[in-house]
Amino acid sequence: MSTLESIATGPSAKHANGSLEEFWMPFSANRQFKAKPRMFVSAKDMHYTTDDGRDVLDATAGLWCCNAGHARPKIVDAVQRQIAELDYAPAFQMGHPKVFQLAERLAALMPGSLDHIFFTNSGSESVDTALKIALAYHKTNGQEGRTRFVGRERGYHGVGFGGISVGGIGNNRRFFGSMLTGVDHLPHTHDLSKNAYSKGVPEHGADLADDLENIVALHGAETIAAVIVEPVAGSTGVLLPPKGYLQRLRELCTKHGILLIFDEVITAFGRVGNATTAAEYFGVQPDIITMAKGLTSGTIPMGAVAVDAKIYDAFMHGPDNAIELFHGYTYSGHPMAAAAGLATLDTYEEEGLFARTAELAPYWESALHGLKGLPHVIDLRNIGLIGAIELQGIEGKPTARAFNAFLKCYDKGVLIRTTGDIIALSPPLIISKQQIDIIFDTISAVIKDLD
Numbered sequence: 225m226s227t228l229e230s231i232a233t234g235p236s237a238k239h240a241n242g243s244l245e246e247f248w249m250p251f252s253a254n255r256q257f258k259a260k261p262r263m264f265v266s267a268k269d270m271h272y273t274t275d276d277g278r279d280v281l282d283a284t285a286g287l288w289c290c291n292a293g294h295a296r297p298k299i300v301d302a303v304q305r306q307i308a309e310l311d312y313a314p315a316f317q318m319g320h321p322k323v324f325q326l327a328e329r330l331a332a333l334m335p336g337s338l339d340h341i342f343f344t345n346s347g348s349e350s351v352d353t354a355l356k357i358a359l360a361y362h363k364t365n366g367q368e369g370r371t372r373f374v375g376r377e378r379g380y381h382g383v384g385f386g387g388i389s390v391g392g393i394g395n396n397r398r399f400f401g402s403m404l405t406g407v408d409h410l411p412h413t414h415d416l417s418k419n420a421y422s423k424g425v426p427e428h429g430a431d432l433a434d435d436l437e438n439i440v441a442l443h444g445a446e447t448i449a450a451v452i453v454e455p456v457a458g459s460t461g462v463l464l465p466p467k468g469y470l471q472r473l474r475e476l477c478t479k480h481g482i483l484l485i486f487d488e489v490i491t492a493f494g495r496v497g498n499a500t501t502a503a504e505y506f507g508v509q510p511d512i513i514t515m516a517k518g519l520t521s522g523t524i525p526m527g528a529v530a531v532d533a534k535i536y537d538a539f540m541h542g543p544d545n546a547i548e549l550f551h552g553y554t555y556s557g558h559p560m561a562a563a564a565g566l567a568t569l570d571t572y573e574e575e576g577l578f579a580r581t582a583e584l585a586p587y588w589e590s591a592l593h594g595l596k597g598l599p600h601v602i603d604l605r606n607i608g609l610i611g612a613i614e615l616q617g618i619e620g621k622p623t624a625r626a627f628n629a630f631l632k633c634y635d636k637g638v639l640i641r642t643t644g645d646i647i648a649l650s651p652p653l654i655i656s657k658q659q660i661d662i663i664f665d666t667i668s669a670v671i672k673d674l675d
């Protein structure tokens with residue numbers, strides 16, 4: 225429909241910049257947005273600027289991705305130079321230097337022997353890639369029977385058919401079904417009756433990992449390819465791993481020859497503490513790590529999958545000219561993304577941003593927990609530069625109270641994110657203490673004013 229037609233046919237959304245009707249927005253309330261749009265036109269460091277000229281403080285690093293902040297000079301410069309120098313190189317059977325350099329840098333930042341990197345373009349692609357690698361690994365290793373996966377309730381692993389199958393979000397699965405057969409789910413670890421208002425990882429719930437034994441008993445270990453979990457679940461409202469839980473999962477996977485995949489799409493790149501990954505932070509070594517987002521600080525789409533040496537090595541046999549893994553994307557390791565990735569890693573390193581997370585975490589924690597006692601607040605939880613404020617939902621109107629908080633915060637110049645009735649916060653790692661104060665003062669004022 226043309227702009228003119230859409231205007232002519234009635235209530236279609238219009239905006240100073242043209243029609244809003246044609247763009248089907250992802251994971252958005254399209255009609256609500258189009259009736260009252262919220263538009264960002266530029267960004268710098270910790271702030272977005274709206275089309276009506278207001279600065280909005282970014283308490284969410286975009287969508288958990290702009291860990292280095294916005295429009296950082298080194299990254300901007302690298303991308304600008306790259307497009308002029310080499311815009312694209314075929315990803316299959318050809319290479320370009322920067323993608324090898326990035327893989328080498330990234331491998332050095334991964335824990336233990338996770339020393340080979342497969343590039344993708346998003347978190348969802350990283351997850352589906354990791355699942356495929358796990359299946360192919362067992363097959364190549366003579367264990368064809370290992371075809372089942374274990375995910376976790378309230379897990380989010382992106383929107384590919386693999387990711388929604390191992391994910392544990394009702395709406396993702398209800399509409400599209402579980403396309404992978406043979407998937408079980410561990411129970412989630414969110415238990416407010418025992419762990420409400422935990423500072424850092426909660427005390428209770430490590431034993432929930434033992435449920436894996438039941439799944440093994442049901443199907444046989446020899447049928448299970450991999451367990452996939454987020455070390456800290458973000459999209460379903462910041463669910464922290466109970467003390468000892470990830471260690472226990474690791475022990476059980478090792479015992480049963482099951483690969484352990486950490487989906488670190490939001491936790492990698494300094495989000496949880498002075499460490500590149502949550503695996504390193506928690507001292508738990510998975511077999512595969514999926515990443516995206518912070519890899520390029522959200523500037524150019526890119527994802528990556530880090531795999532253990534034993535997995536890569538298992539594929540490296542047969543004739544030299546044979547393709548070892550039948551998988552890849554036209555834009556795997558795109559030159560612009562590789563350039564952005566290298567400049568992003570430089571920025572993290574030169575500015576000591578992962579150490580900064582650890583330095584700011586105590587201040588962040590006490591500012592967040594200062595909201596205790598406000599109306600509607602039923603839990604506060606945090607780790608690194610992640611925070612969650614769980615609100616009591618309005619009876620019969622789930623999500624409405626938190627979404628209202630989101631709108632009011634936006635009006636007051638702070639970008640937050642909500643999922644269900646939970647406010648999830650994940651600012652760029654360059655945030656200052658003063659900006660932390662602004663975020664929590666604003667949220668506090670907004671919560672006091674909520675219905």
Ligand SMILES: Cc1ncc(COP(=O)(O)O)c(C=O)c1O
Pocket residue numbers: 345346347348349351380381382383454458459487488489490516517
């Ligand atoms: C843990 C996790 N996995 C996968 C994804 C999907 O990433 P993308 O939206 O880049 O496909 C996300 C996105 O938030 C995520 O949080």
